[in-house]
């Protein structure tokens with residue numbers, strides 16, 4: 001049986017600063033979950049602990065009964081910045097990940113896999129170009145291909161569309177959705193964009209403001225799929241969910257400001 005990814009009582013301190021405290025959620029296989037919250041609340045901290053890039057101070061992350069404490073090939077990560085190696089072509093950047101994840105494949109087999117994923121994200125024609133020659137959106141597509149070539153169970157996305165203009169952002173949101181609908185990998189997306197979270201997710205986990213950030217609201221997004229962003233504002237259920245998220249975020253900003261003033 002495939003078990004959920006479990007984050008249990010996750011606490012992370014940086015010196016005396018308790019950034020996240022007792023954060024717990026279970027993410028069932030195939031779910032698209034977003035972590036949403038104000039800037040600095042601890043979203044990236046949680047995601048990077050799931051990615052194994054940081055260690056929890058207490059509690060932690062369990063996958064298939066095993067605690068996560070290092071990065072693994074079962075988790076593909078995409079950050080806000082594509083962070084491709086600038087001296088390597090798109091294909092070679094993706095090849096680095098393919099060689100790690102599929103060491104038993106022949107070099108030709110690894111290259112085929114890379115070309116398959118570069119094709120899936122729509123950038124085959126740029127395979128032999130250097131990152132600096134490509135737009136930010138194309139670079140981010142390559143970063144997504146680099147994560148996908150691992151054929152990971154989990155896709156961990158930390159504001160992957162944050163640096164893109166709105167049209168490119170929409171295109172890449174649709175790409176991620178299309179890929180998710182094809183293979184139903186578990187996706188965990190960090191964002192502070194309410195509409196993005198509502199458009200993409202099955203569930204939105206809202207974090208309270210730090211210090212001691214935790215789960216403030218766990219909201220099921222029951223909107224039917226496929227979703228249409230162009231008419232979202234006419235959908236009463238969409239507007240209800242949007243209102244609930246905004247009320248939560250506003251309440252927490254005020255609470256935070258009051259605590260600071262006290």
Ligand SMILES: Nc1ncnc2c1ncn2[C@@H]1O[C@H](COP(=O)(O)OP(=O)(O)OP(=O)(O)O)[C@@H](O)[C@H]1O
Nearest residue numbers: 014019037038039040041042043044045046192210
């Ligand atoms: N390496 C670190 N050392 C000290 N403090 C840190 C470190 N990393 C994060 N923090 C602190 O932990 C808190 C949570 O940071 P984090 O980056 O996880 O927030 P975030 O929700 O991802 O913010 P943003 O939306 O701006 O990306 C912040 O107060 C931040 O200053």
Ligand SMILES: [Mg+2]
Nearest residue numbers: 043044045158
């Ligand atoms: Mg962050």
